[in-house]
Amino acid sequence: MNIIETIKKNKLLTAVSLAYVFLFIAMPDKAYLSVKNSMYYIIEMLQIMPVVFILTSIIEAWVPKEVIVNGFGEKAGIKGGVFSLLLGSFSAGPIYAAFPICKILLKKGASIANVVIILSAWAVIKVPMLANEAKFLGIQFMGIRWVFTVIAIIIMAYLMTIFVKKEDIPVQKGQNLDKVTGIDIKVQYCIGCGLCEKLLPQYFEVVGKKAKWKGSILNDAQIDELKPIIDACPVKAIDFK
Amino acid sequence: MDIFTVSLWGITGAALIVSLVKDKQKTFNSMKMAKGMMKNMVGQIVGILLLIGLILTFIPPEVIKDVLGASNPFISTIVSALAGSITLIPAFVAFPLVGSLVDVGASIVPAVAFLTTLTMVGLVTFPLERQEFGLKFAAARNIFSFVFAVVIALAMGVII
Numbered sequence: 001m002n003i004i005e006t007i008k009k010n011k012l013l014t015a016v017s018l019a020y021v022f023l024f025i026a027m028p029d030k031a032y033l034s035v036k037n038s039m040y041y042i043i044e045m046l047q048i049m050p051v052v053f054i055l056t057s058i059i060e061a062w063v064p065k066e067v068i069v070n071g072f073g074e075k076a077g078i079k080g081g082v083f084s085l086l087l088g089s090f091s092a093g094p095i096y097a098a099f100p101i102c103k104i105l106l107k108k109g110a111s112i113a114n115v116v117i118i119l120s121a122w123a124v125i126k127v128p129m130l131a132n133e134a135k136f137l138g139i140q141f142m143g144i145r146w147v148f149t150v151i152a153i154i155i156m157a158y159l160m161t162i163f164v165k166k167e168d169i170p171v172q173k174g175q176n177l178d179k180v181t182g183i184d185i186k187v188q189y190c191i192g193c194g195l196c197e198k199l200l201p202q203y204f205e206v207v208g209k210k211a212k213w214k215g216s217i218l219n220d221a222q223i224d225e226l227k228p229i230i231d232a233c234p235v236k237a238i239d240f241k
Numbered sequence: 242m243d244i245f246t247v248s249l250w251g252i253t254g255a256a257l258i259v260s261l262v263k264d265k266q267k268t269f270n271s272m273k274m275a276k277g278m279m280k281n282m283v284g285q286i287v288g289i290l291l292l293i294g295l296i297l298t299f300i301p302p303e304v305i306k307d308v309l310g311a312s313n314p315f316i317s318t319i320v321s322a323l324a325g326s327i328t329l330i331p332a333f334v335a336f337p338l339v340g341s342l343v344d345v346g347a348s349i350v351p352a353v354a355f356l357t358t359l360t361m362v363g364l365v366t367f368p369l370e371r372q373e374f375g376l377k378f379a380a381a382r383n384i385f386s387f388v389f390a391v392v393i394a395l396a397m398g399v400i401i
Contacts, residue, residue, distance in 0.1 A: 013288035019295060030298055038294030041337045045290060047246050051253045052333065053275055058253075058260050061271035094331065096366045099373045115374075116382060123360040129332050131249055136340030137352075139245060141401065145353060148396055152389040160381055168377040188369055193277035195270070209281055234274060 005208065041136075048135045055128040060234060063090040081154070084114040088121025095123040100189055100236035107171070112164055113157040120153040180223055183213040184241035196229050196238060204229075211237070282331055289334045293341045302345040309347035314398060321351035322390050325358030326383075329365045332356065350398035357390035 007014045023031035068087050091098065102115045125146055134142040183203070192209035203226065204211050218226070223240070230238050260268045309317050339352045362383050363370065370379040 010284035010288065012292070013284045016288045016291045016295070020291065023295075034291075034294035034298040036294070037297040038291050041293050041341060042290050045286065045337055048249075049279075051246075051249050053279055054253050054257050054272075056278070057268065057271040057275040058256050060274060061260060061264070061267045094329075094366075095360065095363060096369055099370065103373055112378075119382065120361055120386065124332075124357060129336075132333055132336050133356075134245060135249075136336040137343065137349075141349065141397075144397055144400055145356075145393065148393045149357065152393055156382075156385045156389055159385060160378075163381045164375075164378045169375045170373075191278055192281055193274045195274040195277065198273050199270070206277075 009209065044135060048132055052128045052132055055131065059090045059127065080111065080114050081117055081157070084110075084117035085121050085150070085153070088118045088123075089125050089127055091122050091126060094191075095119060097189060097191060097235040098122040100186070104236065106166070106169060111161070112166060112169075113161045116157040116160045117153055120149075120156065124149050124153075180218055180240040182215065182218060182241055183226065184239050185211050185213055186237045186239075189235045189237035191235055191237075193234060195232060195234065199232065200226070200229055282333060285330060285334050289330070289338050293338060297341060297345065305342060306346035309342060309351050311348045311350075314348060314350050314395075317348070317351040318354045318391060318394050321355040322358045322362075322387060322394070325355040325390070326362040326387060327364050328359055329363065330359070332360050335359055348398065349401055350394045352394075353397050354390050354394035357393055358387055361386040361390060 020031060020034070023034065068083060088098070098119050102110075102118055105118070106115060130142055130146065133145070187210050190210045192206055192211065194206045194211070196204035196211050197206050203214055203216075205214060206212070216222075226240075230236075230240070257268075309321070335356060339356060343349060343352050364383075367379060367383065370382070374382075
């Protein structure tokens with residue numbers, strides 16, 4: 001990766017670093033004070049980061065997302081709502097990473113209310129994030145915000161079903177496995193986690209934080225080989241085309 | 242380390258051991274994935290942490306207390322909620338920043354509004370959401386989320 005690309009991808013870090021360089025030349029005592037002020041938060045972050053990292057990994061490995069997704073169906077009522085809340089809470093990645101999964105669920109018959117619950121829970125009350133929040137803002141703060149947020153999410157889910165009907169949501173056509181010509185990666189969803197590259201390096205590589213299909217014409221055996229990775233992709237960004 | 246962090250390490254460590262014993266390969270695969278996600282965030286994390294130092298050094302606590310303090314909760318809350326809506330940084334990075342501002346005297350009401358809209362409302366990702374779920378869904382969800390973020394924030398201000 002060349003320097004310009006690295007700078008582009010780390011705009012904030014570059015800007016802050018430049019400010020520090022300037023400070024160390026112009027006002028070394030202020031620069032020293034700034035580093036000292038940051039130090040406390042850096043240490044706190046180092047203490048909590050491994051926990052968040054391992055928790056995310058374990059959740060990703062053991063929460064049976066496929067089972068939850070397949071069990072959705074027309075399930076309505078409280079059970080569906082609780083399922084949605086759990087699915088959203090035990091997830092990784094930013095809110096837009098939930099879009100493809102929610103699309104799949106809608107197709108399987110999940111209600112608008114449940115999709116709203118998943119999206120919102122995914123956004124605000126993820127378990128590893130709660131640990132981080134409690135660390136920097138206190139357990140009490142985290143707990144109360146969690147309670148209020150869950151209540152708000154449930155009210156919001158109900159309100160949404162009044163305003164939005166299922167017909168308002170665009171549907172995609174299903175696809176035929178016989179006509180598969182290659183692999184399509186939705187770049188806007190890819191979080192560059194590199195799982196596909198690590199599992200199937202002969203097909204995928206991560207270029208500039210985004211997965212890339214190395215491109216080849218597929219035979220049946222290869223299609224079977226690729227199916228697991230489509231399920232494994234944490235944000236469901238990979239599909240046949 | 243405080244008791245909270247220690248107990249988190251304990252729980253996480255125990256869970257990791259169980260996970261490794263049950264299925265080593267599965268655990269490692271997930272860790273690889275999580276590592277990839279973290280690696281993409283490291284630049285932002287370091288940037289924000291160093292920015293906190295600059296803010297605390299150059300912006301006097303009185304100013305922070307004045308602007309984000311309890312004196313004008315309504316305006317600062319709306320502005321914070323708007324700031325959260327247009328910013329796209331992981332919440333992971335936002336907690337230390339918000340925590341540092343609260344530590345020097347910012348009110349928690351705008352802090353909660355910012356944290357909630359940061360994750361729930363996405364103006365930057367709006368086109369993507371509209372494309373997948375339609376305009377009506379995307380617009381309604383984002384507007385409701387914004388309103389509820391402000392309500393949650395004000396309610397928390399009353400309790401804490």
